[in-house]
Amino acid sequence: MPEKRPFAAHIREEDKEVQTVQQHLENVAELAKEFAMPFGAEDMAYQSGLAHDLGKFSAGFQHRIWDGGPKTDHSTAGAMEMKKLANNPCTLLPAYCIAGHHAGLMNGGGQQDDSETTGTLFGRLNKNLPQNYLVYKDFVQLKVPQPPRIKPLGRQGFSLSFLTRMLFSCLVDADFLDTDAFMKNHEIARGSGCSIKELSQKLDNYIHEKRWLDAKEGLNGKRSAILKMCIDTGDSAEKGLFTLTVPTGGGKTVSSLAFALHHAIKCGMKRVIYVIPYCSIIEQTVDNFVAILGKENVLAHYSGAQYDDQDEDMNEARLLTENWDMPVIVTTAVQFFESLFSNKTSACRKLHNIADSVVIFDEAQTLPLDYLQPCVDAIAELTVNYGTTCVLCTATQPALGKLFEVYAPALSAHEICPNTQELYSTFRRVRYEQLGVLTDEELTQRLNACSQVLCIVSTRKQAKNVYGLLEREGSFHLSTLMTPEHRRAVLKTIRERLKNHQQCRVVSTSLIEAGVDVDFPTVYRAYAGLDSEIQAGGRCNRENKRPLQDSVVYLFEPESKYKGSPAMKRPKEEALEAVRGKESIDAPDAVTEYFNLLYHDIGSALDVKEVVKGFEDGVRSHFSFPFKTAAENFHLIDSDTWTVLVPRDDRSREIAALFTQPAFHPDRRLYREMGQYCVNIYKNHFEELYPSLSMVGERFGILTVPELYDENTGLSFENDGGFGLIQ
Missing domain, CATH: 3.40.50.300 (P-loop containing nucleotide triphosphate hydrolases)
Incomplete structure (x- = not known):
C-alpha cells in the first residue's frame, strides 16, 4: 500500500523537503499578526494568515504540487471560508486580502457577480469549488476576527479600504518571507541595521563633530537654532502631524532627520522614512545620511519594478520585492503614494512597515493638485490610525489645513519652527x-x-x-x-x-x-x-x-x-x-496667497479620478471597494515606468552579466544596489528601445547598445518630449 503523502504547501527542489500546509499557514499567521500589532489589527491579520492557503488542501492543488498537474485556484477557498464565519467587515476585509494574496486586490463588484467573467471579490465568493479542501478543518480552526482599534475617518469607506490594504501588506509580506525562507532553506530574512537609539547617537556625534549647535550669530546661528528646535521638539512631542517651515538654506534635511530620530526614541518607533519629490535629491540625501548613519542603515528605494499579479505562482521576482525592513528609508513621493493606492502584491508588501514610523515629506508642496485630496487623506490615516508621525517639511508651506479639516477635523498640525517671518528675512x-x-x-x-x-x-x-x-x-x-x-x-x-x-x-x-x-x-x-x-x-x-x-x-x-x-x-x-x-x-504673504489660490477648490479638482469618493461610496454598496480601479487611476506622474539597466562602468557591467547567467538567483541586496545603474522610462520609450534590450523581467531590460546612452545627456530616444518628472 503506497505511503500517504502529507498535505504539502511547498516542496524544496534541492532536497525534496516538504513544508506542510498547516506549517505554512501557522507560520504566516504568526508573522502577519506581528506585522499588524502597531495598528491593533493583529487578530484580523492572524486569521487572514491562517486562512490564506486553505485551497492548498484541495485534491487539485495536491495533484499539482506532487504530480505536476495543472494550475489550480488555491486563494478563493480561504476567502469563502472567512466570509462564511460572519457577514460583517471583520470577515469581508480579510476575504479581500486572502482572495488577492497572489493576483492582487480586486474590485468588490456586485453581490450577484459571476465568478468566471467579472474578476471581482464577490464573483470569486460565488465560485463553485470542489469541496474536498474542507479537510482543512482537521488541521486549522478559524474564528471570527476581533475588530481592529482604528477610528474610522470621513464616511468610513476610505478608512476601511486603507485598513484592508495594510492587512493585505501584512499577509503578503508574511507569505513571501515564509515561502522564501523555506524554499532557500534559511532563517526568515529580517531587517538589518542599528537600532534607532544607536542611529540617533551617530547623528548626535556627527552634529557635535561639526559643532553645528555652537554657532550663535549670522546664518549659522539661525541654522543652529532651527536644529535645536527640531531636537527639542522631537524629544518632547507626542506622535502626530507636524509642519517644518524652514527657508531654503536653513539646513532642514539634517534638522528634520534629528527631529525624526529623537522623536522615534521618545515614542518607541521603529523607522524613519524620508519621502522626496525628485530622484536627484535621493542621491544627495542618501549620500548625506550614509555619511552620518552608515551604509548598512540606509535604504534608497527608487521606482522599483512591479509585477503583474496574474496567477497563483510564487516566483523569484515576487519573493525579492522590496519590503522596507531597514531603519532609514529614502524614497520618492511617487513610490510612496502609488504604493499606498496600489493593488499589486509587489507594491503593497512594504506598506505595513510605514506604521509606527516617522515619515518626513520633504518639499511637501510638490504633491500634484490632481491627487492632493487622496494624498492628504492617506497622511491623515497614517497619523490617526497607524501610529505614524508625519512631518510636512518645506521652505514654502502649502495651505493644507482645510483639506485635513474636511477629512479628519480633530487632526491639527504643529509647526516645529514657528518664527517663519523672521527666518524669511534672515535667509533672503x-x-x-x-x-x-x-x-x-x-x-x-x-x-x-x-x-x-x-x-x-x-x-x-x-x-x-x-x-x-x-x-x-x-x-x-x-x-x-x-x-x-x-x-x-x-x-x-x-x-x-x-x-x-x-x-x-x-x-x-x-x-x-x-x-x-x-x-x-x-x-x-x-x-x-x-x-x-x-x-x-x-x-x-x-x-x-x-x-x-x-x-x-x-x-x-x-x-x-x-x-x-x-x-x-x-x-x-x-x-x-x-x-x-x-x-x-518669495515673501511669506505671496506664498500664502499662492497656495490659497491653488487650493481654493476643495472639490473634485483635487481628486480628479474620484479615488476617495469611490472608496467612501463602497460602504453603501456592501463594502464593495474599487481597489483595482483606484490603482489603475492613481498615478502621480500619469504613467507607468519601465526599468533599463545601463552597463556603463565595471560594476554595472558585472551586474548585467550576472543576470544573463541561466542559474543566477539575485538577492534583495543586489536589487537595491542595481537601482544606481538604472533609468526609469515610459512605456513608449521602452518599446522604442526594445530591439536594443536584453529582457530579464516583465518591465526590466538591460541595454545592449552602448551608443544609445550618451555620456552627456543619458539615454537617447528618437522622440522625447518628456517633462522630466519620472521619479
Missing part, C-alpha cells in the same frame, strides 16, 4: 527678475555670457536642446534619463568647479531645484509654480557669500514649442497672479 539672499519670452538662442546667448550659471527648464526636450547650443567647455546637463550613479558623478564635478571658480554652466530639468546642494551666482528658471521658482532661488547664493543685488534669479517663458505637462498650467497661472503687486515673489 536673492532677488528675482521677470524676462518674458526667451527663444533658445536668446537664452543660450545669456548663459554663454556667464562664467557660472544654472538654467532650469520644465521639459527634457528643452534641456537637451539648450545644452546642445552651449559652449562645450565647462557645460553640463542633468535629467532623469541619466542613471543615479551618473548624475551623482556629474554633480560632484559641478560642485568642484563651482568651488574652484572654474567655468560651470548647467542646464537641468527640475530635478535639481529642490534640496540639491549647489551654489550658483546666477540662476535662470522657466516659469513654473511659485514654490518651484522659489526652490530654484535656493540654488543661487546659497551660502550668502555675495551681495543680494548681485544674486539674481531670472524667470522666463520658453518658446511655445515646449508644451509643459498639463499639470504645470494652473500652478504657473496662479503664481503670476499671486506675485502681482508683491515686493518679492
